[in-house]
Amino acid sequence: MAVQLNPVLGDVEGNRRKVALALERAKLKRVDIVLFPELTLTGYIPDDLLLDPALIDAAERALKSVIPLTEGLLAVIGLPRKNPSRGEKPLFNSAAVIAHGTLLGFKDKTLLPTYDIFDERRYFEPGVEEPIWEYKGRKIAVTLCEDMWQHAGVIRETRYAHDPIEALRDKGPHLVLNLSASPYAFGRKEERVRVFGLVAKRLECPVVCCNQVGGNDALLFDGHSFFLDEHGKPLLAAKGFVEDDLVIDLETKACSYTMHSDAIRDLYAALVMGVRDYFHKQGFTKAILGMSGGVDSSLTACIAVEALGQEHVEGYSLPTRYSSPDSYEDAALLASHLGIQLHKYDVDSLFETYLHTLPSVLGSRPWGIVEENLQSRIRGNVLMALANKNGSLLLNTGNKSEMAMGYTTLYGDMCGGLAVLADVVKTRVYLLARHAQAKGLRIPDRVLTRAPTAELAPHQLDSDTLPPYEVLDPILEGYIENKLSIETIASQCGQTESFVREIVARIHQAEYKRRQAPTGLRVTQKAFGVGRRIPIVAKF
Numbered sequence: 001m002a003v004q005l006n007p008v009l010g011d012v013e014g015n016r017r018k019v020a021l022a023l024e025r026a027k028l029k030r031v032d033i034v035l036f037p038e039l040t041l042t043g044y045i046p047d048d049l050l051l052d053p054a055l056i057d058a059a060e061r062a063l064k065s066v067i068p069l070t071e072g073l074l075a076v077i078g079l080p081r082k083n084p085s086r087g088e089k090p091l092f093n094s095a096a097v098i099a100h101g102t103l104l105g106f107k108d109k110t111l112l113p114t115y116d117i118f119d120e121r122r123y124f125e126p127g128v129e130e131p132i133w134e135y136k137g138r139k140i141a142v143t144l145c146e147d148m149w150q151h152a153g154v155i156r157e158t159r160y161a162h163d164p165i166e167a168l169r170d171k172g173p174h175l176v177l178n179l180s181a182s183p184y185a186f187g188r189k190e191e192r193v194r195v196f197g198l199v200a201k202r203l204e205c206p207v208v209c210c211n212q213v214g215g216n217d218a219l220l221f222d223g224h225s226f227f228l229d230e231h232g233k234p235l236l237a238a239k240g241f242v243e244d245d246l247v248i249d250l251e252t253k254a255c256s257y258t259m260h261s262d263a264i265r266d267l268y269a270a271l272v273m274g275v276r277d278y279f280h281k282q283g284f285t286k287a288i289l290g291m292s293g294g295v296d297s298s299l300t301a302c303i304a305v306e307a308l309g310q311e312h313v314e315g316y317s318l319p320t321r322y323s324s325p326d327s328y329e330d331a332a333l334l335a336s337h338l339g340i341q342l343h344k345y346d347v348d349s350l351f352e353t354y355l356h357t358l359p360s361v362l363g364s365r366p367w368g369i370v371e372e373n374l375q376s377r378i379r380g381n382v383l384m385a386l387a388n389k390n391g392s393l394l395l396n397t398g399n400k401s402e403m404a405m406g407y408t409t410l411y412g413d414m415c416g417g418l419a420v421l422a423d424v425v426k427t428r429v430y431l432l433a434r435h436a437q438a439k440g441l442r443i444p445d446r447v448l449t450r451a452p453t454a455e456l457a458p459h460q461l462d463s464d465t466l467p468p469y470e471v472l473d474p475i476l477e478g479y480i481e482n483k484l485s486i487e488t489i490a491s492q493c494g495q496t497e498s499f500v501r502e503i504v505a506r507i508h509q510a511e512y513k514r515r516q517a518p519t520g521l522r523v524t525q526k527a528f529g530v531g532r533r534i535p536i537v538a539k540f
Contacts, residue, residue: 002246003501006214009045016062037212040078044181089125109144115157117531141173152195180211185223197232215277274521275307286392291315293327310339337442372456393417401426422520423527426469456459481526
């Protein structure tokens with residue numbers, strides 16, 4: 001049984017209780033083997049909490065307490081453990097292998113990813129052995145997440161000197177168990193199955209992957225644990241984005257299983273899960289957001305309601321002289337459909353106060369970006385004050401396309417405790433909004449057909465400042481996510497190199513803004529912030 005758990009980072013006792021309950025369920029279901037995700041007892045990855053000896057001691061105590069609960073079972077549980085030798089690093093990222101109340105030993109993770117979002121060499125010593133465990137007549141290999149990926153040749157950022165799969169091949173395992181904490185990214189599920197399928201074919205034996213689920217800060221884990229036969233074909237899969245027990249019968253040849261792929265549905269589910277876990281794991285219960293009547297805030301409201309419940313979400317409309325009646329009507333209609341309150345506070349008087357208070361400064365320059373940003377900053381201040389007063393968390397509604405281009409205002413529309421759409425480009429926002437409509441969340445049609453606008457100046461449109469999103473987003477994806485050259489992007493997107501170079505320059509010019517942005521949910525393989533370390537002051 002693969003136990004797909006949603007741990008809380010650092011909550012060793014809470015995670016231990018989840019393990020104990022899962023072992024009880026396993027006995028009731030009469031299974032022989034119970035497999036848990038990577039770093040089960042601490043969650044993946046607690047970052048510098050791993051440098052606190054108290055956390056490692058707590059994990060060790062937790063492991064000792066669950067060992068007696070494994071009577072009648074083989075259990076494989078992930079945890080950090082002390083390195084007993086005087087190696088470079090004081091810890092191993094390990095899987096404890098336990099049978100019938102006895103600790104048989106550990107499998108230490110061999111390949112430690114140190115690229116993108118991963119920084120495991122900061123904490124862990126690599127394992128050097130690929131042991132085989134014999135249980136009920138089967139030779140069982142245990143691997144941890146990255147140990148499977150080198151073999152497929154899909155890792156761009158590093159080349160390991162050792163391939164654990166090749167080392168296992170001569171040992172002839174009958175079954176491979178993999179403890180994973182493989183983060184969600186758009187379209188990642190299919191790649192994961194393909195990579196593990198290559199391992200199954202190479203070792204000519206079935207593979208079981210138990211993947212973590214849940215949101216830990218910016219990182220989201222989708223679960224989707226699975227069982228592949230010796231030909232690499234999926235036979236069973238757990239649910240996505242929820243805790244689940246995947247019960248597998250190795251004696252029965254199940255029919256081939258098709259892992260249904262709906263990338264937008266999965267992306268929506270990931271964002272809902274990310275908001276829910278970010279709130280619940282910190283103890284927040286209430287969310288507020290500015291509802292402008294645009295597609296970004298409309299989609300964010302739908303996600304928040306699904307994640308937290310309508311009684312825990314409130315919207316605020318903060319119009320100024322440039323806000324159109326249509327915008328408020330659409331926001332009010334959506335709020336009615338969602339069953340949430342929408343409060344309206346006209347902030348134009350505050351804007352006017354600024355204009356009258358600073359006439360010598362503001363009046364000496366042509367009307368423009370300063371006055372536009374003032375409106376945005378007023379809204380940010382008001383929303384943060386409301387969040388503070390009500391004990392709520394402000395949801396930021398900006399998208400990745402805007403963040404990439406710096407089309408956003410520091411201390412204005414960048415305010416918030418969590419940026420829900422920070423890793424979602426605008427064209428994908430529209431696809432998600434239509435998905436929300438199909439789910440019955442009833443975003444008004446006009447929200448999806450109106451030209452995007454910040455409404456900070458007369459007749460303003462996003463296209464006054466940005467290329468059409470249909471043109472911009474493929475360039476952003478090519479440069480940020482796929483790391484393609486300017487020449488390649490220009491060729492693939494049908495644009496001139498000078499145009500693409502201008503876009504890239506704007507991306508880098510906006511780096512200082514992104515450093516001050518709220519935490520954003522990571523849903524692509526290259527999000528801003530997590531896993532992307534670009535200097536602010538650089539010429540390249």
